[in-house]
Amino acid sequence: xxxxxxIGGLQAAAAARDQYRLLGASVAKRRTxxxxxxxxxxxxxxxxxxxxxxxxxxxxPTFRAQFHEMCAKVGxxxxxxxxxxxAELLGIGDFYYELGVQIVEICLxxxxxxxxxxxxQELCNLLGQKxxxxxxxxxxxxxxxxxxxxxxxxxxxxxxxxxxxxxxxSVPTELNKDHNEILEVAQxxxxxxxxxxxxxxxxxxxxxTDALETLLEASSCQSIEGLAMIDEGHRDGKCHYWFPCISxxxxxxxx
Amino acid sequence: xGCTWCEISQLESLELYFSIHYNIDRQLRSNFTFHHCFDQIxxxxxxxxxxxxxxxxxxxxxxxxxxxSSLLSGVDIEPDDQYPNxxxxxxxxxxxxxxxxxxxxxxxxxxxxxxxxxxHIFSPKKSxxxxxxxxxIRIQVLVSPQNGCLDEKGSKSMVITIVVRGKTDPEAFLGxxxxxxxxxxxxTLKEESSSSTSTDEGSSRSGIRTRSAVVGVAGILRKEQExxxxxxxxxxxAFQDLNALMDKAKEMVMLAEKMRQKLLSxxxxxxTGTNDEEIGSKQEMQDWMLSVGIASPVTKESAGALYHxxxxxxxxxFVKIPLExxxxxxxxxDIYCVFNRARGTExxxxxxxxxxxxxxxxxxxxxxxxxxxxxxxxxxxxSYSDEEVLARINxxxxxxxxxxxxxxxxxxxxxxxxxxxxxxxxxxTAESKGLLCRDISxxxxxxxxxxFGEILTEDIYLVKDYGTxxxxxxxxxxxx
Numbered sequence: 001x002x003x004x005x006x007i008g009g010l011q012a013a014a015a016a017r018d019q020y021r022l023l024g025a026s027v028a029k030r031r032t033x034x035x036x037x038x039x040x041x042x043x044x045x046x047x048x049x050x051x052x053x054x055x056x057x058x059x060x061p062t063f064r065a066q067f068h069e070m071c072a073k074v075g076x077x078x079x080x081x082x083x084x085x086x087a088e089l090l091g092i093g094d095f096y097y098e099l100g101v102q103i104v105e106i107c108l109x110x111x112x113x114x115x116x117x118x119x120x121q122e123l124c125n126l127l128g129q130k131x132x133x134x135x136x137x138x139x140x141x142x143x144x145x146x147x148x149x150x151x152x153x154x155x156x157x158x159x160x161x162x163x164x165x166x167x168x169x170s171v172p173t174e175l176n177k178d179h180n181e182i183l184e185v186a187q188x189x190x191x192x193x194x195x196x197x198x199x200x201x202x203x204x205x206x207x208x209t210d211a212l213e214t215l216l217e218a219s220s221c222q223s224i225e226g227l228a229m230i231d232e233g234h235r236d237g238k239c240h241y242w243f244p245c246i247s248x249x250x251x252x253x254x255x
Numbered sequence: 256x257g258c259t260w261c262e263i264s265q266l267e268s269l270e271l272y273f274s275i276h277y278n279i280d281r282q283l284r285s286n287f288t289f290h291h292c293f294d295q296i297x298x299x300x301x302x303x304x305x306x307x308x309x310x311x312x313x314x315x316x317x318x319x320x321x322x323x324s325s326l327l328s329g330v331d332i333e334p335d336d337q338y339p340n341x342x343x344x345x346x347x348x349x350x351x352x353x354x355x356x357x358x359x360x361x362x363x364x365x366x367x368x369x370x371x372x373x374x375h376i377f378s379p380k381k382s383x384x385x386x387x388x389x390x391x392i393r394i395q396v397l398v399s400p401q402n403g404c405l406d407e408k409g410s411k412s413m414v415i416t417i418v419v420r421g422k423t424d425p426e427a428f429l430g431x432x433x434x435x436x437x438x439x440x441x442x443t444l445k446e447e448s449s450s451s452t453s454t455d456e457g458s459s460r461s462g463i464r465t466r467s468a469v470v471g472v473a474g475i476l477r478k479e480q481e482x483x484x485x486x487x488x489x490x491x492x493a494f495q496d497l498n499a500l501m502d503k504a505k506e507m508v509m510l511a512e513k514m515r516q517k518l519l520s521x522x523x524x525x526x527t528g529t530n531d532e533e534i535g536s537k538q539e540m541q542d543w544m545l546s547v548g549i550a551s552p553v554t555k556e557s558a559g560a561l562y563h564x565x566x567x568x569x570x571x572x573f574v575k576i577p578l579e580x581x582x583x584x585x586x587x588x589d590i591y592c593v594f595n596r597a598r599g600t601e602x603x604x605x606x607x608x609x610x611x612x613x614x615x616x617x618x619x620x621x622x623x624x625x626x627x628x629x630x631x632x633x634x635x636x637x638s639y640s641d642e643e644v645l646a647r648i649n650x651x652x653x654x655x656x657x658x659x660x661x662x663x664x665x666x667x668x669x670x671x672x673x674x675x676x677x678x679x680x681x682x683x684t685a686e687s688k689g690l691l692c693r694d695i696s697x698x699x700x701x702x703x704x705x706x707f708g709e710i711l712t713e714d715i716y717l718v719k720d721y722g723t724x725x726x727x728x729x730x731x732x733x734x735x
Contacts, residue, residue, distance in 0.1 A: 053493045075508045083562040097602035154632035155588040
């Protein structure tokens with residue numbers, strides 16, 4: 001572009017800038033219109049889908065799981081907001097949010113027993129009991145979806161894997177690797193002793209005792225109760241550390 | 256006092272009004288969109304619509320049984336030409352409920368048109384002019400004959416035009432308006448008290464339903480069989496449809512990503528004329544992304560989707576009572592459960608809640624979101640001060656009992672009247688400020704007053720007999 005000196009040059013430059021701006025605005029507008037069109041087509045397609053398969057989604061947990069997997073691959077989050085198309089047309093929003101609320105209630109009620117860690121299987125059983133009146137089956141995958149949504153609220157709701165089992169954490173305590181390994185060892189009998197930990201994981205006595213003490217105490221930042229319970233009166237004189245979340249004691253009194 | 260938009264003073268704007276208003280022919284006048292300066296001139300504008308009450312956070316106060324049905328943004332309300340002294344209402348949010356049409360302006364003044372005053376809703380004119388202009392909805396309402404103010408028992412009628420300048424769907428709104436108007440929810444209130452006996456009879460009659468006879472084991476087996484068959488067949492279709500749907504969704508996501516880049520890049524033009532449009536289209540984009548299921552970012556300019564803005568105001572109102580009960584601070588997860596339980600249906604997602612809380616920074620509400628180091632997020636009153644709580648903890652920890660055996664989280668919770676988890680947060684904060692010291696022992700996790708500040712570095716073994724150190728010594732000795 002020739003830069004002419006003087007007022008004429010400035011005016012020409014301003015005019016050129018204006019032209020570019022208008023062009024940019026029209027391109028943007030075209031893109032916006034395209035998006036609007038796409039959205040309308042997408043919405044009508046989703047409406048068709050909903051009309052035919054709304055009941056399937058409600059009644060069939062496998063289908064639901066498949067649906068979520070595909071959504072995740074594509075990059076959309078059907079549970080992101082209650083105002084989205086997914087929640088509106090398929091009606092799954094309410095189902096998961098209600099599930100979330102029930103999970104929070106169960107976890108809070110069980111916290112005095114297990115300190116904030118609960119077995120996923122346990123959770124599903126308790127949910128089933130609580131939801132006896134609702135006719136829709138709830139699978140583990142549904143629980144996982146609901147819990148992954150609860151994560152954003154900052155109170156530490158998360159699913160952690162310990163060995164083969166999955167545990168749901170409902171306190172913001174960070175469990176480091178040592179704790180996880182102890183929990184894995186505890187899976188066999190529901191309890192561990194210091195010697196067992198030392199033997200199986202080849203740790204020093206100090207390290208094992210430290211980790212067990214931390215799990216026992218209420219010093220882990222947010223939980224008032226510890227995750228482990230100690231039994232000092234055992235016949236062989238050793239201290240047994242029990243983990244209610246791992247063991248299959250499922251006689252909690254539901255709220 | 257002057258117009259907040261163009262900063263013309265009231266006196267000047269009066270002159271402007273006169274010069275434009277009376278010098279132009281009546282016919283032409285209706286085609287001009289007046290500078291909304293004129294709304295500020297008190298002599299010229301009469302309150303021709305009844306005022307609506309707003310809560311402290313800018314949400315309308317609903318009457319008993321009133322339910323919100325729809326919401327439009329960027330709405331003007333214009334009166335009939337017959338009443339030239341009535342000023343139009345410009346650029347507000349219109350909320351349709353079962354009982355009223357509530358208009359809320361940006362400056363937090365609100366008016367309502369009760370649906371009982373509406374006598375007719377006109378179907379939209381399909382003309383060439385209508386295609387290019389902003390969509391208009393015209394309704395006929397009853398007014399009092401003297402001054403044209405809205406009056407349910409008025410004898411004359413007037414046509415009000417609702418101009419939808421925002422980019423939302425007026426057709427759907429019109430449908431909902433018809434429904435709400437035909438529903439006549441405001442009349443059932445009066446009817447209920449008089450016809451309670453007749454409704455009892457009606458319900459008992461409808462209670463006796465005939466059921467198709469599917470009895471016995473054969474019936475159950477047949478039902479099971481049918482269920483399995485239908486599930487199997489429909490699943491095949493379902494998976495196919497699902498695949499097709501997901502392909503489409505993939506395209507949407509790619510387009511949305513481009514939009515989002517544009518959204519996050521911020522305003523690029525320096526011209527003042529396009530700012531309005533840009534902000535409008537950014538708002539639109541936020542709403543679209545929300546519908547498809549892609550998280551819409553809350554940027555500096557835009558405040559997220561319109562849905563979240565309304566939700567955040569609703570939440571600010573709702574949260575006042577639980578906050579009182581919990582002593583000034585409540586964790587986000589607790590409020591999520593309480594709010595959703597209160598809603599019953601149309602629950603909100605956790606992300607909705609988080610977005611709504613983050614919008615509070617932009618609007619003027621008395622609550623705020625606070626994040627602790629441990630990751631716990633709480634809602635607390637803005638007027639809530641840490642200093643006050645720390646002062647109370649200080650007083651608590653200097654009592655003779657506490658000097659001897661310290662305080663635990665549950666002690667603090669009982670003394671301060673807040674939840675134990677919150678009490679623990681406060682004790683930890685006090686510790687990080689140097690007020691308390693922790694003591695971890697087999698007896699548990701307790702806090703004591705911090706005496707290290709009192710120990711002189713030159714002579715660390717000196718036992719002072721004044722100050723907090725002295726008080727501590729005397730308290731401990733007294734227990735022996």
